[in-house]
Amino acid sequence: MIFNEEFETLPREALEALQLKRLQQVVKRVYHTVGHYKRAFDEAGVTPDDINTLDDIRKLPFTIKQDLRDNYPFGLFTVPMSNIVRLHASSGTTGKPTVVGYTRRDIDTWSNLMARSFVAAGLTSNDVIHNAYGYGLFTGGLGAHYGAERLGASVIPMSGGGTKKQIMILQDFGPTAICCTPSYALYLAEQGKEMGIDMRSLRLRVGVFGAEPWSERMRQEIEDRLGIKALDIYGLSEIIGPGVAIECAEGRNGLHVFEDHFIVEIINPETGETVPHGEEGELVFTTLTKEAVPLIRYRTRDLSRLIEEPCKCGRTHIRMARISGRSDDMLIIRGVNVFPSQIESVLLSIEGLEPHYQLIVDREGTLDTLEIQVEMSEDLFSDKIKTLQDIESRITKDIKDYLGVSAKVKLVGSQTLERVEGKAQRVIDRRKL
Amino acid sequence: MKVEQISVFVENKPGRLEHVTRVLADANINIRALSLADTSDFGILRLILNDIDTAEKALQNEGFTVRRTHVVAVEVPDRPGGMHSISKALAGHNINVEYAYAFVERSGENAIIIFRFDDIDAGIQALIENGFTVLPGEKITRL
Structure with a gap:
């Protein structure tokens, strides 16, 4: 099934003509309404008139997360706040988050894209969707919610956490589909089993999983343990939220990027050059229809490759391969984006603490764990246990408050953390997805 | 009326305590009294020694974090x-x-x-x- 058959199956030629027309419009609009783009385009010596073919997009400068940060909170908005109906935010590389706004039409577009995604995953208006993505500043919860309503499905707005309650609802309400992070799906399966519940006998038949990287091995495990069909969804708040790309139930080999709304490119993260289709590199998106905060050539730092071959589902939109990693040091821990630099700024705000730390990311059973090892310093040290434990709990609390992620803090001896050529090895990721 | 004590931060790892006592033995320090307080991750070794100055230097040279208290x-x-x-x-x-x-x-x-x-x-x-x-x-x- 296809939700928006006309646009999702547009012949390539018509699709590309539509993309070019929309690209020209959005480039013109941002150039004339957003100071940042005017400056960036002028610096690159490019004007909206230079965009005559789709390939001309390569003349435009990239937008990076730092640009959103420099224009915090609303500097990249093209419309006044009176036209904004919703704000969302995601973690920035340091203290401040990156903020996005939506006009009424943006919410409408996004709801349609999520409805398309659910239909691509094999859902219909008869499905009951258990939405365990977090509701709040994070786009996952509300994005999936609006899409489910647009489709006409019944949505259970569970949000994250409260695993026992989630399992009770899964049993009692009998949802046929679930949305959450893939690792949380595995955690639910594991906890349900521990509670003596046969998780395979639930009415669940489809899972739409995203917000963190996963693997074919994890897909197999989720499908086995929950007795469902698991599909990969991709999105990021800067671009619109979830619903930028989705795997179709028929093909299950790569995620269709909704190209009538986004232009996707893959670049070499070192040189910024566009790489040929099929080669791996960094995903770059340009939003074509977003009103409030259009982004031109936004570097996601997610690594993937494009799959050009037509898909058996009938959609003409290009596919991107499952995310294989990051071209920066961002970590995704239980679905929360965490930059080591954010942790560092929290640590350095604590008096007496020296910037010698190491992050150990691991997966215990099905859940990610983050351990922050901090070297003891003369200034922090005390002969009293309580003082040292207070430091540990203060760091744990600050990390939770600022980053929204639970960490175990461990004080270690001074000069015991590995230093590579004087530069510390900050992150050890032991997860095997 | 006060006694000077030196505390040493010791990670809960095999060999860490041995390292402290080795440094003290090598520096010819005699331990008068000690107490080891521990949590699941680390311990604090509190010592009363015959020569706290020498001990402090020796421990710091080996990278230990120490603190003197009364x-x-x-x-x-x-x-x-x-x-x-x-x-x-x-x-x-x-x-x-x-x-x-x-x-x-x-x-x-x-x-x-x-x-x-x-x-x-x-x-x-x-x-x-x-x-x-x-x-x-x-x-x-x-x-």
Whole structure:
């Protein structure tokens, strides 16, 4: 099934003509309404008139997360706040988050894209969707919610956490589909089993999983343990939220990027050059229809490759391969984006603490764990246990408050953390997805 | 009336304690009294030594984090109720004990209790007012 058959199956030629027309419009609009783009385009010596073919997009400068940060909170908005109906935010590389706004039409577009995604995953208006993505500043919860309503499905707005309650609802309400992070799906399966519940006998038949990287091995495990069909969804708040790309139930080999709304490119993260289709590199998106905060050539730092071959589902939109990693040091821990630099700024705000730390990311059973090892310093040290434990709990609390992620803090001896050529090895990721 | 104690941060890992004691042995330091406080991740080794300056340098050279603090050493008769008489006196003066450890003198007649108070001067005063013998630092380090 296809939700928006006309646009999702547009012949390539018509699709590309539509993309070019929309690209020209959005480039013109941002150039004339957003100071940042005017400056960036002028610096690159490019004007909206230079965009005559789709390939001309390569003349435009990239937008990076730092640009959103420099224009915090609303500097990249093209419309006044009176036209904004919703704000969302995601973690920035340091203290401040990156903020996005939506006009009424943006919410409408996004709801349609999520409805398309659910239909691509094999859902219909008869499905009951258990939405365990977090509701709040994070786009996952509300994005999936609006899409489910647009489709006409019944949505259970569970949000994250409260695993026992989630399992009770899964049993009692009998949802046929679930949305959450893939690792949380595995955690639910594991906890349900521990509670003596046969998780395979639930009415669940489809899972739409995203917000963190996963693997074919994890897909197999989720499908086995929950007795469902698991599909990969991709999105990021800067671009619109979830619903930028989705795997179709028929093909299950790569995620269709909704190209009538986004232009996707893959670049070499070192040189910024566009790489040929099929080669791996960094995903770059340009939003074509977003009103409030259009982004031109936004570097996601997610690594993937494009799959050009037509898909058996009938959609003409290009596919991107499952995310294989990051071209920066961002970590995704239980679905929360965490930059080591954010942790560092929290640590350095604590008096007496020296910037010698190491992050150990691991997966215990099905859940990610983050351990922050901090070297003891003369200034922090005390002969009293309580003082040292207070430091540990203060760091744990600050990390939770600022980053929204639970960490175990461990004080270690001074000069015991590995230093590579004087530069510390900050992150050890032991997860095997 | 105060005794100087040195505390060492020790990770809960095999060989860490051995490293501390090796450094002290190599520096020809004699340990008079010690207590090891621990959590699941780390421990604090508190030591009273015959030569704290040399020990501090030796430990710091090996990369250990150390801290010097003052504690109080009190003599108490080695018999039932000995410790109780002290805690009663401290409680009476509303003195909070951070931690304490004890050892028995060579003669075996008296026990010596090391106290860490938040307010060390108030602690010493309370003990003296109640007739306890607070030992000077040299007496402990030269035991």
